Amino acid sequence: MTVTLPRLADGAELTAWDSLRRAVWLFDPESCFGVYANSAALALWGATDLEELLARDFSALSPAVRARTDRLRSVTAGGDSVQERWTFYPRGQPLTVKAMISTVALDDGRRVLLFEATETEVGEEERRAVEALRHSAGPVALFDAGDAVLFANPGAFATYGEGVGLVARFAEAGDGRAVLQSALDGQTTDAVHRMTTREGARWHHIDCRPVLDPVTGAISVLLNERDVTDRVEAEAARAAAEQKVAMAEARQAFLSQMSHELRTPLNAVMGFADVLAGAGLEPEQADHVGRIRAAGQTLHVVLEQMIDLSHRDDWGTQLDRDALTSPGSAANPGMPSAPEASVEVEDEGRAMVVLYVDDNESNQVLVSTLLAAQGVICETADDGAQGVEAARRGGWDVILMDIQMPVMDGVEAARRIRALGSEVAATPIIALTANTLPEQVQQYFAVGMDDCIAKPLNAAGMFEKLFTQASRPWREGWQAQAAAAA
Known part of the structure; x- marks a missing residue:
């Protein structure tokens, strides 16, 4: 059977090469047929x-041979030729040739x-070394002192293209x-550096x-590269997550500190204003106290809203003029006062006795x-211990029980009281604190506290909450007094 051969684009017959002693062949890189x-x-x-x-x-070319073939197409497309050593396996045995490769156009439009x-x-050693280098997946290249490419394996061409210098x-x-x-x-x-590849920015060792x-x-420069982008990005993601956790913990610590440092003095301002309000002041003095109470209440509302907003990830964009609702000119009756009369409990025959633990x-x-003022006996302790x-x-x-105290905090103190092993361990414990973030209050209940009173x-x-x-007798007495006062 006679094979019908195409012609060159200029009309020349391919059979003109038949008489040459050196091996000449044409290969179509698109169809992967001769x-x-x-x-x-x-x-x-x-x-x-x-x-x-x-x-x-x-067509079953290895990735390295495919990359090498693509490089040849790219380099010779403009009319240049490339001289390289190639190792073929025509009978299953290696055959190394020195080849001059160029691109020619056929009359059917193909470029082969x-x-x-x-x-x-x-x-043998050189042949094996060259073959291993050709099939190495990572980019390997040799440069002269002026940064010109002396050699690049197929992995380097696939990563960067032809002739890209080291810098x-x-x-x-x-x-x-x-x-x-x-x-x-x-x-x-x-070291690891960020490189500019055909696929975009990648991290290479x-x-x-x-x-x-x-x-x-x-003297020349040998550059061997290994893509470590996945590892670098994983480490960056882990670092970002750790930073986010650290920032959340820092914000939590700041909120707790801010809550304590602002609410504690505000508690004294508003509380003593309440005491003065019930002290039989002259009208003008009572009016001044009322203004103090109203201002304290306004500040309290703003403080609570700021702390609530600061829990949100977008708090910085939400904390604007419209985000904080102030009582403004609206009627502000101030903090409700406790009933003026003391609680009498006939079947107990004694006053209530309260232990108040606070370092302030x-x-x-x-x-x-x-x-x-309500007939309750109060003794104090300066810290949790x-x-x-x-x-x-x-x-x-x-x-x-206050929470934030030196020596021993209120959480640990409550835990130890509950572990005393006698009827004392069942004494009701109420947190009286400026630290009232939801997760903090949950912790108070977890260690056995019965309730929480917020400062201010x-x-x-x-x-x-106290009664x-x-x-039961104390509770019923308080409810009767509260109903009478209303």
């Missing part, structure tokens, strides 16, 4: 005839690769110049070192004054 081969090429490929050779399907090859003797590969040109200069100064670079060019003997003297005076020792003595109807103090609310948590 187009023509002269007698020397048929012998090189171990083909019985041209028909048998052209029927061979070379022209190989003109002669066999060359290569040592141009780096996303930051300054990094590339520093790596090149280090190699020329005799130093090796072993760079091994760059000085070597001697085996052809000229001049103003708070101790305020709460003691409010409780005394003193509170536990006082609780151990027993005789308390209710324990009011609402006197009526405090007494309602609710106490025994």
Whole structure:
């Protein structure tokens, strides 16, 4: 069977190469089939005839050979030729040739690769080294002292394209110049850099070192790269997550501190204003106290809204003029006062006894004054450790417990009181604190506290919770007094 061959685009017959002693063949990189081969090429490929050779399907190219073929198409497309060593396996045995490769156009419009090859003797070690380098997936390239490419494996071409210098590969040109200069100064670079590849920015581990060019003997630079983008991005994601957690913890600590530092003095301002309001002041003085109470209430509302907003991820954009609702000119009756008469409990025959644990003297005076006005006996302790020792003595109807204190905080103190192992352990404990974020209140209940009173103090609310948590006679007495006052 006679094979019908195309012509060259200029009309020349392909059979003009038949008489040449060197092997000549045409390869179509699109279809991955041969187009023509002269007698020397048929012998090189171990083909019985041209028909048998052209029927061979070379589409199962390795990634390295495919990348190398694509590079040849790109480099020779403009009329240039490339001289390279290629190793083929025509009979399952390696055959190394020195080939001149160029691109020619056919009359049917195809552009195919022209190989003109002669066999060359290569040592076994060199042959294996070259073949391993050709099939290496990572980019490997050799540069001269002027940053020109002396050699690039298919992995380098697939990553960067043809002829891209060492410096141009780096996303930051300054990094590339520093790596090149280090190699020329005799130093090796072993680091991760961001590189500009055909796929965009990627992170590569760079091994760059000085070597001697085996052809000229001049100093050259060997660059070996390994893509570590997945690892770098995973580490960056983990670092970002850790930073987010750290920022959340810092914000939580700030909120707790701000809550404590602002609510504590505000508690004293509003609480003592309530005490003065019930002290029988002159009308003008009572009016001044009313203004203090109203201003304190306004500040309290704004503070609570700021703390509530600061829990949100978008709090910075929400914290504007319209986000904070102030009572403004609206009627503001101030904090409701507790009933003026003391609670009488006939079947108990004694006053309620409360232990108040707080390190702030103003708070101790305020709460003691409010409780005394209702006939409640109040003793104080200055920190959680003193509170536990006082609780151990027993005789308390209710324990009011601050949270943020030196020596021992209120959470730990409550935990230890609940573990005392006697009826004292069942004494009602109410947190009286400026730290009232939801997760904080949940912690108070988790260690056995019965309720929570927020600072700034609402006197009526405090007494309602105080007598609710106490025994039935105290609770019923308080409810009767509250109903009478209403």
